Amino acid sequence: MSDTPKKPSLSMEASRRSFLMGGTALAATLFAPKFLRAADYPTAAVNTTGLAVTDTDVTVGILHSVTGTMAISETGSVQAEKLAIEQINAQGGVLGRQIKFIQEDGASDWPTFAEKAKKLLVNDKVASVMGCWTSASRKAVLPVFEQYNGFLYYPTFYEGLEESPNVIYTGQEATQQIIAGIDWVTQTKGAKSFYLLGSDYIWPRTSNKIARKHIEKLGLKVVGEEYYPLGHTQFNSVINKIRLSKPDVIYAIVVGGSNVAFYKQLKAAGIDMTKEKPLLLTISVTEDEIRGIGGENIVGAYACMKYFQSLDNPNNVEFVKEFKKMWGDDMVIGDVTQAAYLGPWLWKAAVEKAGSFDVDKVREASPGIELTTAPEGYVKVHENHHLWSKTRVGHAKADGQYEVVFETAELVEPDPFPEGYQ
């Protein structure tokens, strides 16, 4: 149910009309000149490597978990990617070709991801893939993409330490998410001591490592660092440890089902986050996760992301409206969902800049691609295949939304191999 569009079969015309009607001067002015006709780009010329491109359409892959433990998180990404594809199609597609997608289920299982990635590339010859969520699934498919020269748009904020020619990372790497947030909390909230907490795997560990280096560079103190197995549901002991060490900031990178347990137990233990003593700063709780946690259980916490659903700009207002129209009014949109939405648009822009679907040409065209229509605002692809983006801090409200309290003035440069933080 969750994954079925509320309006499953918008016809192409109807959806284009509704898009333009409901829509906006913005869409009209920015996209209209980009209408390209397939006839101007003969298939033989735009596809020299045997991808699934015909005169009328082009096939891409969507590879996320719709079953298993990760389905909780990845559902939003699938929805965003489908929305982007439908919107692109409504505007005439890519190089005049409608995008078709083949969706595969990674089933929260890394080898399955590798297997399905290979199927998409070898069997289906997709022109690009939007997919993966966890680092482990990305690491599993990476050799496949490099071997068969596929092109992956990866939406999640992640630990960095990677720069593949076959991946565009539309989420932030760790430093983009961490450093500005810690600076903010020390400067505006006067925080002096931190308690680092995370689920036990590479992203929280690497992120906390960067956080710790930065905190120590600022001359401040880390008073504790803890990791719990994925899926852990009992946090009373660590809450007591936090009480004992009295940090100014709890820096929490707990993920998945553990999140719900952690915040409920934190609240029940009488730590009122609205008092900000200690203040809680997280980089792992988006609006999506709050649905499971319950807004009333996390009100007062701060999150450091690049996107919040409450962002007030015309792109985002339009995006939220379209997303809810397609998937239902009760949907919420988190940071990764937005990043996933960028994937198809960035790919379209790169293909049209290159004038070709060939992966090598798309790769070459990708750095420097700008998207002024991104819900998060303006983004730009860096030479290292990550996005320039702003870091923002949101303050959780009881209704499950964040109120943006801070954003960096400039775009933050992605730096997947940060000097001095390793």
Add this chain to the structure above:
Amino acid sequence: MFAKDNKLFSTGDIVGFVVLAVLIFIVLPAGLDTFRLNLFGKYLTYAFVAIGLVLCWGAGGILSLGQGVFFGLGGYCMAMFLKLEASTPEATKIQSTPGIPDFMDWNQITALPMWWEPFNSLTFSLIAVVLVPVIFAFIIGVAMFRRRVGGVYFAIITQAIAAIMTILIIGQQGYTGGVNGITDLRTLLGWDIRTDEAKVILYFVNAVLLFVCLFVAQFIRKSKLGRILIAMRDQEDRVRFSGYDVANFKIFVFCAGAAFAAIGGAMFTLQVGFMSPSFVGIVPSIEMVIFCAVGGRLSILGAVYGALLVNLAKTTFSEMFPELWLLGLGALFIAVVLAFPNGLAGLYKDYVEPRLMALFKKKADDGGGRNFDSIKAPAE
């Protein structure tokens, strides 16, 4: 009748082995493209585990829910060797410490840990692939069987061991690669294992090894040992009173199962190109039992078919109905348990074989291996 039992292969067995050999060595390679063939190669690595389970569970009555641990250990030993080979100083020069595996560098480890060193040698690694899991199984076996832990308790304890291993591997990510596992494996002694030709060759290596394991398993079943195992399963005390040391037999068969699983794990690593803790946990371990149950817990050939069929079903269902395939899979398990407790092998035995035999104008051979197969599932 007992005289017949001593024959390593009955007529029915020969037919079964030949059919399977034709399927694996001729039909599949001829009928499938490299991608699908590689998938089948992956499925066949699970068949190793299923054969081991037939010995342990079907014949010995020991249900292990921790076979994933041995599969994983075997796979990790192989992966460690491949990872070291892939981590040459030239390939890893962007790291702060070139020459060590990338995940170690990410975890601020600046020198290769001592216990990784021996895995620079292929010979050592290949021995370790089998030996490490077997020693581990031996320790578990001695501790449990000497104290007469069996049945359900054994199952639950092995399950807990699987859980512990997963948490341990994930927690020690500087040494094991954590959740991601050991990824991006490239070459074996300079030979690129990622190319299509390599995949085909590895498929055949895998298939040959599988048949070696099948022969060993057949030999164990048909030896005196195999008959003692069955006796033990059905009436453990009587065997004990007859003067046999029951624990030793159980330890042996458990170690044999672990060795098979480990070989499967190593072949998995070679064919898929990485190893991760997701094979060590509880879910894969139970799935492996299910391959065995679907194939027929009493038949080693059935186990191979079971592994192939369940995985094929998994792939097909999930390609056709990505959002509903769990329903089909769940229903398959229930159907097997309720309607066909002896799995595919039972169906074959009851319906296909009599007709086949009639076709060959031979009297149905009711001795030998078939006798073994016709024993009803153990009632505990």
Add this chain to the structure above:
Amino acid sequence: MFADYTMGELGAIFAMQGFAGLILFSVFVLMALGLAIIFGQMGVINMAHGEFMILGAYVTYITSNLFADYLPSLFSIYFFIAMILAFFVTAALGMLVEWSLIRHLYKRPLDTLLATWGLSLILQQIYRSVFGAREVGVTIPDWMMGSLPLTDLIEVPINGIFVMVLAISISVAVYFMMYRSSWGKQVRAVTQNRVMAGAVGINTERTDRLTFGIGCGVAGVAGSAFTMIGSTGPTAGQLYIVDTFLVVVFGGAASLLGTIASAFSISQAQSIMEFFLSGSMAKVLTLLTVVGILMLRPQGLFALKLRK
């Protein structure tokens, strides 16, 4: 690590840590009681136990939504009604499962493992199709989510107390049902010797169905209570399954007292180690200790003296 603190602070922390251990103990008891009945008494290895718990959680979720929509004035007490509903819904499903699946398998306990594993896959997929793949947020009445300041330094979570009280009352209720009622006698008679129990006129089929149903019902109540402290999603049930089985097996499968004793020792060990070590290591060490002890004493802490 303790040098900078006053005695008062340390005392308070240890008191709260002791309390955390007790909460964990109650959680384990709740998880394990249903399985102690099903696995301990009937010998059925119910791998879908976690999914039954999650069913209870989903029932709570639906009830909370209904109350929020139609009876907002009574929202603060909906939780009790939700728990009762959770009991009956999961018990009903349990009885259905027993009738359609389990009763064919009493002679093959290891096969119940496979069948219920299949069942758990199916239930997960049904939850996913009905409630969506995402976790649902269950709104807990405000009065249950706060903490109770005992002194200036010691605060105890109300939901913790709630879980404890629930664990105690369900344990007592199960104890009376099993050891003080004629139904309990029948259950134990059927467990010990099915044929003889049938021969003396006990309706074994009905007893089995009821026992399984009640075991599942208790799991449902546990799941309902866990909405206060954990997550509610299609796959959340799998988080509990290993711990649950270990608690039951460690206690000695057929002994209710053993289950409680084992829940106590495991929870205390884990909570103490979590305080002094890191979370992951504490978990590994706890599991290792349990497995180690089980190897030395395979029958568990408390075992019925039965001739094999």
